Amino acid sequence: MKSADQIQQSSVTRFLEKMPTIVKCVSFLSVLLLPVIALAAGADTKPMSVEYRDVPWIGSRNLIWIVAQQHLLLAGFVLGVPIFAWVCEIVGWKTGEKRYDNLAKEFTKLLTSAYATTALFGGILLFLLIGLYPKLMAYLSEMFFPSFMIYCLLFLAETAVLYMYWYGWDYMQGNKKAFHLFLGFLLNLFALGIMAIPNSWATFQASPVVVADGDAWVRAWTAMQNPTWMPVNIHRLIANVVLGGFIVGAYAGIRYLLAVSQEEREHYDWMGYVGNFIGVFGMLPLPFAGYWLMREVYQYNQQMGITLMGGFLAWLFILQAMLIGVLFLGANYYFWMGIAHRIPGSEKQYKKPIMAMLVILLLCLGVWMTPHTLVASLAEAQKMGGTHHPLLGVFGVMSAKMTVANIMILVTFMSFIMYWRAGKQETAGWAKAAKVMMNVLLAIAGIAVIVLGVWGYFVPAIIRINYFSVAQVLIVGFIMVTFTPLTWLLLKSAKTTTEMVWGKMPIRAGYSLVLNAVMVILLMSLMGYARSSSRVHWHIYGVMRDTSEYAFSPALGYAAAFMSLNTFVYCLLVSFIFWVATLGDKAKAQQAKAEMSDVPAGAAPTMAGGAPSSRENIESGILENHK
Amino acid sequence: MRGPIASGSILLLGVFVLLKFILPLFTAPLPASLIYLYMTLTFSGIMIFGTMSASSLESLMGPVFRFLSGEGQSGTSKMARLAVLVLFPLLVGWQTYTSLAPSDLPPAENRTIHPAPPGEFVGLANPYQKNEANINMGKGLYAAYCSPCHGANYDGKGPAAPGFNPPPANFADPGTIAQLQESYLFWRIKKGGVGLPVEAMPWKSAMPRWEVELPDEFIWKIIMGEYDGAHQSPRTWEEEE
Numbered sequence: 001m002k003s004a005d006q007i008q009q010s011s012v013t014r015f016l017e018k019m020p021t022i023v024k025c026v027s028f029l030s031v032l033l034l035p036v037i038a039l040a041a042g043a044d045t046k047p048m049s050v051e052y053r054d055v056p057w058i059g060s061r062n063l064i065w066i067v068a069q070q071h072l073l074l075a076g077f078v079l080g081v082p083i084f085a086w087v088c089e090i091v092g093w094k095t096g097e098k099r100y101d102n103l104a105k106e107f108t109k110l111l112t113s114a115y116a117t118t119a120l121f122g123g124i125l126l127f128l129l130i131g132l133y134p135k136l137m138a139y140l141s142e143m144f145f146p147s148f149m150i151y152c153l154l155f156l157a158e159t160a161v162l163y164m165y166w167y168g169w170d171y172m173q174g175n176k177k178a179f180h181l182f183l184g185f186l187l188n189l190f191a192l193g194i195m196a197i198p199n200s201w202a203t204f205q206a207s208p209v210v211v212a213d214g215d216a217w218v219r220a221w222t223a224m225q226n227p228t229w230m231p232v233n234i235h236r237l238i239a240n241v242v243l244g245g246f247i248v249g250a251y252a253g254i255r256y257l258l259a260v261s262q263e264e265r266e267h268y269d270w271m272g273y274v275g276n277f278i279g280v281f282g283m284l285p286l287p288f289a290g291y292w293l294m295r296e297v298y299q300y301n302q303q304m305g306i307t308l309m310g311g312f313l314a315w316l317f318i319l320q321a322m323l324i325g326v327l328f329l330g331a332n333y334y335f336w337m338g339i340a341h342r343i344p345g346s347e348k349q350y351k352k353p354i355m356a357m358l359v360i361l362l363l364c365l366g367v368w369m370t371p372h373t374l375v376a377s378l379a380e381a382q383k384m385g386g387t388h389h390p391l392l393g394v395f396g397v398m399s400a401k402m403t404v405a406n407i408m409i410l411v412t413f414m415s416f417i418m419y420w421r422a423g424k425q426e427t428a429g430w431a432k433a434a435k436v437m438m439n440v441l442l443a444i445a446g447i448a449v450i451v452l453g454v455w456g457y458f459v460p461a462i463i464r465i466n467y468f469s470v471a472q473v474l475i476v477g478f479i480m481v482t483f484t485p486l487t488w489l490l491l492k493s494a495k496t497t498t499e500m501v502w503g504k505m506p507i508r509a510g511y512s513l514v515l516n517a518v519m520v521i522l523l524m525s526l527m528g529y530a531r532s533s534s535r536v537h538w539h540i541y542g543v544m545r546d547t548s549e550y551a552f553s554p555a556l557g558y559a560a561a562f563m564s565l566n567t568f569v570y571c572l573l574v575s576f577i578f579w580v581a582t583l584g585d586k587a588k589a590q591q592a593k594a595e596m597s598d599v600p601a602g603a604a605p606t607m608a609g610g611a612p613s614s615r616e617n618i619e620s621g622i623l624e625n626h627k
Numbered sequence: 628m629r630g631p632i633a634s635g636s637i638l639l640l641g642v643f644v645l646l647k648f649i650l651p652l653f654t655a656p657l658p659a660s661l662i663y664l665y666m667t668l669t670f671s672g673i674m675i676f677g678t679m680s681a682s683s684l685e686s687l688m689g690p691v692f693r694f695l696s697g698e699g700q701s702g703t704s705k706m707a708r709l710a711v712l713v714l715f716p717l718l719v720g721w722q723t724y725t726s727l728a729p730s731d732l733p734p735a736e737n738r739t740i741h742p743a744p745p746g747e748f749v750g751l752a753n754p755y756q757k758n759e760a761n762i763n764m765g766k767g768l769y770a771a772y773c774s775p776c777h778g779a780n781y782d783g784k785g786p787a788a789p790g791f792n793p794p795p796a797n798f799a800d801p802g803t804i805a806q807l808q809e810s811y812l813f814w815r816i817k818k819g820g821v822g823l824p825v826e827a828m829p830w831k832s833a834m835p836r837w838e839v840e841l842p843d844e845f846i847w848k849i850i851m852g853e854y855d856g857a858h859q860s861p862r863t864w865e866e867e868e
Contacts, residue, residue, distance in 0.1 A: 299864055301749065302744070302808055302810070303749045306741060306743040307742075307743040310741035310743070310806070311739055311741070311742045311826065312739055312742065314739065333675055333679075336679050337679060340679050340681075347680045347682070347683075355676060358675060358676055362669070362671070362672045365668060366664070366665055366668050369664060369668075370661065372802060374658050374660060374661055375735050375736070375737055376660065376735060377658070377733070377734075378732070378736070379732075380656070380658040380659065381658075381792070381793065382792055383655055384655040384656070385655060385783075385793075386794050387740065387793065388740065388800075389654075389655060389657065389658075390654055390655050391650075391654040392661065393800070394800075394802060396802055397801065397802050457801040458801070459860075460805075460862075460863070461805065461860070461862040461863070462862070462863050462864065506681065506684075508678060542746075
């Protein structure tokens with residue numbers, strides 16, 4: 001009988017063997033050829049005078065665009081997953097529930113597989129930047145060289161810790177678990193540094209500061225502390241958790257769709273739920289972080305702020321609203337389906353609240369997606385008196401957008417609370433009073449957010465930005481930090497009226513998890529383009545002008561095509577990585593099946609927590625799922 | 628019969644009637660792009676709610692699937708199915724044709740109303756003190772040079788306004804000058820429509836290039852009077868005392 005490794009190796013070999021030789025040669029040569037052609041293009045000039053090199057057909061900027069975006073998306077996953085893998089491990093350690101430890105390990109398995117590819121794309125990006133943009137890279141190296149060294153050290157440390165964390169998982173159980181958790185902490189700490197340092201290089205390009213004389217360390221540190229560095233750090237940190245959560249959710253969704261046993265279905269249903277929960281958990285504070293970043297951009301440079309939010313890039317924010325809206329709807333849809341399918345009998349009880357939430361979300365989304373300047377024909381514009389609608393035009397400004405974003409966050413949070421409380425009956429004597437208080441607080445919070453939003457139209461912008469918007473965020477935050485412990489206390493003594501059943505979600509639940517992941521990837525590709533394009537024709541804003549033939553902003557349609565391409569390529573990459581990562585599981589499953597078949601009929605033990613995986617059960621389960 | 632299909636159809640129709648026919652009774656008609664957006668959201672809501680559980684999915688989609696599959700159909704229902712299967716592709720084809728066919732109508736425009744200002748205008752502060760004398764002088768200048776188009780009430784309804792398409796800006800609307808810094812207005816007044824970048828379609832603005840007639844001092848004071856008269860405040864990074 002073949003071992004798991006042998007089966008894994010033979011699968012890969014078979015895959016390579018099936019690939020036509022000509023395809024292999026062309027693929028390999030095309031990768032090698034691109035930089036060679038670029039070098040040849042710059043060969044007739046003196047080495048030091050080369051400012052740019054181009055790549056035929058695709059163009060240097062487009063090549064950098066693709067590679068940088070892939071690297072950033074992979075890095076987002078690699079830096080986001082350890083955060084919740086570690087938290088999951090702590091939960092497992094504290095509660096003694098093995099399933100959390102297993103889940104954390106499964107998260108880390110995906111992380112380990114993606115880590116090398118991320119580093120590979122980072123290396124390719126670096127070589128391409130040095131080769132294609134030598135002038136810019138010389139400037140950045142001069143400015144940031146000490147931080148390069150720190151970055152390399154952090155990378156070495158991160159790699160070493162990741163090896164120990166992953167390979168030592170089974171070994172470091174029991175009394176060694178505390179050390180393993182410490183390794184998880186170090187993994188996240190180094191990851192934070194790995195994220196923050198390159199962020200400083202990119203944000204310096206967008207918001208450079210005057211760097212006074214001093215030694216190399218002082219100059220590098222001064223340049224790092226540019227106005228958008230910290231907002232981008234916070235924004236990316238949260239966005240990485242969101243990306244990681246939703247991708248893990250999509251992975252679980254696909255595995256759920258492919259599952260053949262009830263045990264598998266239960267596991268991946270639960271994993272999908274956790275992934276969606278992590279994504280939503282990160283998504284709630286994300287708009288606030290984005291708002292802070294845009295505020296800093298505006299304050300740093302009015303021109304850049306207007307280019308982004310009022311100028312030619314403003315349409316990207318309507319697309320952003322659409323993608324975020326789909327994400328909110330997708331995440332809530334998954335929660336609601338969870339109530340309907342995992343908690344039998346809850347559907348009727350929660351039908352009306354779900355409908356109310358859906359209506360509020362759609363109304364908010366309608367406001368968020370209404371542009372300030374409408375797309376209108378000549379006749380329509382004439383009737384409206386311009387492209388600004390006299391009534392609905394008021395939805396186009398930040399006061400309206402902030403208000404609806406806060407309400408959508410509030411609704412999504414309440415969706416989660418509703419899911420949490422479903423199937424349970426509070427028994428505490430103070431439960432009724434607490435629920436009344438929560439309802440009153442929620443109503444007051446909703447009204448207060450709307451009142452502040454409307455009032456925001458009648459006060460100077462600075463009052464709205466500094467006080468009203470902050471107050472709206474604090475109100476929503478207050479609801480979250482009071483309702484979460486209160487609900488936990490309520491449910492601590494509650495009796496379960498309906499047991500939650502895992503593995504009963506319909507197939508569209510799996511697809512909605514995949515949809516969420518695709519939306520978040522598209523969203524990151526979109527905003528990556530927005531952030532880079534806000535520099536317009538500058539490599540370093542106001543300092544180093546782009547003098548290449550690509551010193552123009554690509555049209556929005558062209559950019560949208562590239563964003564879609566990047567999303568597609570990333571999905572392919574991640575699918576490939578996860579496929580490779582789970583080859584071993586399949587091999588083990590096949591091995592286990594083969595061993596099971598050796599056992600005489602009727603002697604097969606029942607799987608822990610599940611039904612016997614007879615063919616009949618599997619088939620009936622699949623049919624049940626596809627209803 | 629009040630199944631989800633009927634309820635959903637009534638809702639869609641109701642929203643369409645509201646947006647297309649009822650709302651224009653009180654305000655300007657909505658452009659097709661906005662109606663399309665709101666209708667898509669309504670349809671999404673119906674689909675989300677209708678596919679939440681197995682029973683709701685069956686109520687919403689069951690009759691549709693059974694109708695389209697044609698199982699056990701005869702007579703009128705069979706003919707209706709055939710009609711749908713023929714008419715629906717034709718409808719899609721007609722829609723595709725009308726969206727691609729050459730037309731003498733100009734395409735829907737996507738104009739950027741507030742483009743980014745040139746670098747030399749960024750960060751400029753009004754050099755004149757905000758006092759009554761300056762504000763009044765600004766209002767006087769506004770009355771002389773700006774009000775014929777932008778209106779004595781700062782609402783874009785001056786006597787010359789009906790002659791322009793797009794019409795002059797309404798400064799009383801919180802979506803216009805309240806969103807901008809004073810330096811932005813200084814740029815727009817000084818350089819006029821011809822000074823706009825391409826994405827703002829300079830050919831669509833009749834704003835004169837006032838730098839040829841007015842000194843900078845007048846422009847700064849007009850800005851002051853404009854904000855005061857329209858009861859708006861410029862976007863700043865410092866709070867007023």
